[in-house]
Amino acid sequence: MAMNVRTLCLGILSLKEATGYEIKKMVEEGIFSHFIDASFGSIYPALGQMLREGLLSLRTEEQDGKPGKKIYAITDKGRAALAQALDTDPAKDKFKSEFLFQMLFMNQIDPRHLMVVYDAYLEEQEAELARIEACECELPDHPGARFVNAYGKTMLRTAVKFLHENRDEMLSIIAAMDNEPEAAS
Amino acid sequence: MAMNVRTLCLGILSLKEATGYEIKKMVEEGIFSHFIDASFGSIYPALGQMLREGLLSLRTEEQDGKPGKKIYAITDKGRAALAQALDTDPAKDKFKSEFLFQMLFMNQIDPRHLMVVYDAYLEEQEAELARIEACECELPDHPGARFVNAYGKTMLRTAVKFLHENRDEMLSIIAAMDNEPEAAS
DNA sequence: GTGAACATGTAACAAGTTACATGATTGA
DNA sequence: TCAATCATGTAACTTGTTACATGTTCAC
Numbered sequence: 001m002a003m004n005v006r007t008l009c010l011g012i013l014s015l016k017e018a019t020g021y022e023i024k025k026m027v028e029e030g031i032f033s034h035f036i037d038a039s040f041g042s043i044y045p046a047l048g049q050m051l052r053e054g055l056l057s058l059r060t061e062e063q064d065g066k067p068g069k070k071i072y073a074i075t076d077k078g079r080a081a082l083a084q085a086l087d088t089d090p091a092k093d094k095f096k097s098e099f100l101f102q103m104l105f106m107n108q109i110d111p112r113h114l115m116v117v118y119d120a121y122l123e124e125q126e127a128e129l130a131r132i133e134a135c136e137c138e139l140p141d142h143p144g145a146r147f148v149n150a151y152g153k154t155m156l157r158t159a160v161k162f163l164h165e166n167r168d169e170m171l172s173i174i175a176a177m178d179n180e181p182e183a184a185s
Numbered sequence: 186m187a188m189n190v191r192t193l194c195l196g197i198l199s200l201k202e203a204t205g206y207e208i209k210k211m212v213e214e215g216i217f218s219h220f221i222d223a224s225f226g227s228i229y230p231a232l233g234q235m236l237r238e239g240l241l242s243l244r245t246e247e248q249d250g251k252p253g254k255k256i257y258a259i260t261d262k263g264r265a266a267l268a269q270a271l272d273t274d275p276a277k278d279k280f281k282s283e284f285l286f287q288m289l290f291m292n293q294i295d296p297r298h299l300m301v302v303y304d305a306y307l308e309e310q311e312a313e314l315a316r317i318e319a320c321e322c323e324l325p326d327h328p329g330a331r332f333v334n335a336y337g338k339t340m341l342r343t344a345v346k347f348l349h350e351n352r353d354e355m356l357s358i359i360a361a362m363d364n365e366p367e368a369a370s
Numbered sequence: 371g372t373g374a375a376c377a378t379g380t381a382a383c384a385a386g387t388t389a390c391a392t393g394a395t396t397g398a
Numbered sequence: 399t400c401a402a403t404c405a406t407g408t409a410a411c412t413t414g415t416t417a418c419a420t421g422t423t424c425a426c
Contacts, residue, residue: 003283004413011290021377031289035282042414044379069377086294090283090302092309097220098188098275100336104216105196106329109271117275124277143358144291151285151347158343162336173328189385206405227386229407248394254405 002085005042006050008032010074010082013056015140017073020044030135031145034128034152047072055081111174118170122163129156187270190227191235193217195259195267198241200325202258205229215320216330219313219337232257240266296359303355307348314341 012023012032020043027038047070050056055078061069074082099121106114132152139145197208197217205228212223232255235241240263246254259267284306291299317337324330 003281003286008286011286014290014293019377020379035280035285037279037281037414039415040378041380041416048379082290083293086287086290087298090287090306093284094222094279094281095220096188096222096279099278100220100333101188101193101196102271102275103336104329104333105199105267105271106332107327108199108268113272121275142292144289147291147351147355148285148289150351151288151344154343154347155340158339159336162339166332166335170332204405205407222386224387225405225407226388226409233407248405 002088003091005038005046007082007085008036008038009043009046009050009072010055010078010085013072013074014079014082017059017071019069019071020047021069023047029131031132031139031149031152034132034148050078054078106173107177111177115170115174118163118167122160122167125156125159125163129153129160132156187273188276190223190231192267192270193221193223194228194231194235194257195240195263195270198257198259199264199267202244202256204254204256205232206254208232214316216317216324216334216337219317219333235263239263291358292362296362300355300359303348303352307345307352310341310344310348314338314345317341 008027009023012018012026018026020040023043024038024040027033027036047056051058051072055075056072057075059071059073061071099117102109102114102117109117132149136149136153139149193212194208197203197211203211205225208228209223209225212218212221232241236243236257240260241257242260244256244258246256248254284302287294287299287302294302317334321334321338324334
């Protein structure tokens with residue numbers, strides 16, 4: 001369905017008008033963050049392009065000093081484009097995890113470092129869960145947002161639980177490695 | 186930690202020697218598939234490059250008709266490079282889901298299509314779970330593989346369970362949309 | 371006075387995908 | 399006979415990131 005930065009911006013702007021800066025913030029702080037990424041370097045060009053194509057309209061708000069806000073709003077043509085993208089079959093999920101890659105080859109890692117990495121990842125997942133739970137109250141009141149939020153919460157809780165439950169086993173694996181080291185540094 | 190296709194190939198070749206073709210198959214059929222992707226267009230150049238750099242060694246096995254197998258093996262220098270990559274802090278997970286994006290904007294989708302997409306995704310997750318459970322028996326006997334397999338299984342089971350449990354609610358949301366359509370096609 | 375948040379934008383770069391090019395064998 | 403599996407490789411293309419460029423205000 002071509003879920004690129006363009007479609008992402010259209011989706012956000014279908015909820016309310018916003019500046020590129022605000023879109024970036026929503027992407028990294030809102031529910032989106034769980035399954036989407038986007039940098040300024042991709043958002044700004046996408047907005048400019050879609051404005052030229054008539055999918056967006058622009059209103060500028062001057063500010064003292066700061067470079068005046070460029071507030072984009074979606075047009076009818078933009079809504080049509082979004083509807084079309086939304087009507088396509090979604091591509092397969094893409095998940096890349098360097099953490100899991102490292103865990104897969106844990107027997108080739110220095111045991112001390114391994115545990116540091118493990119705990120850091122666990123904390124990260126906990127923080128992510130906390131964030132997603134926090135943004136729940138300010139959730140837009142439509143079923144999609146609730147569904148995605150609930151899904152993300154469920155998955156993160158499971159991950160955190162798994163990592164907690166398996167921590168002791170990790171420690172004992174490491175203890176075994178210390179006796180029979182394969183690649184301790 | 187620069188977990189690119191190079192590191193992926195080094196990791197696989199640290200388990201056993203293989204051809205580019207075999208690496209691709211392992212990536213799409215083994216435990217790797219859950220958190221990694223790689224195409225021929227990235228694997229073959231990576232192998233050639235690392236051979237030139239001395240991280241890999243090459244043995245060719247002629248075959249009748251077919252273009253003789255190029256069997257790569259990791260060298261000491263290659264193992265060192267892998268160890269170095271494994272010693273770096275892993276980058277944050279990257280997860281992209283067009284399905285969740287569509288669910289987020291479900292109120293702008295044709296209800297019938299929405300349910301087709303939902304069921305297709307559910308089936309896909311079930312298939313993925315079945316695959317990961319199947320490859321369990323032929324798992325290399327080291328703790329990393331078991332950990333990653335268990336993690337993947339746990340997450341996929343949770344996803345499948347969630348999707349099953351929320352299917353009825355989806356149906357009622359759709360029923361509500363049919364009465365009060367916002368963007369039915 | 372130093373760093374963070376606000377605010378926009380460009381250009382070089384990185385990394386990987388898709389499509390193309392080639393060609394035998396095997397099973398439906 | 400048509401698709402799939404085996405087997406390698408290249409080149410164009412897509413997509414997005416990082417770093418740079420610029421400048422204010424506000425809190426510590």
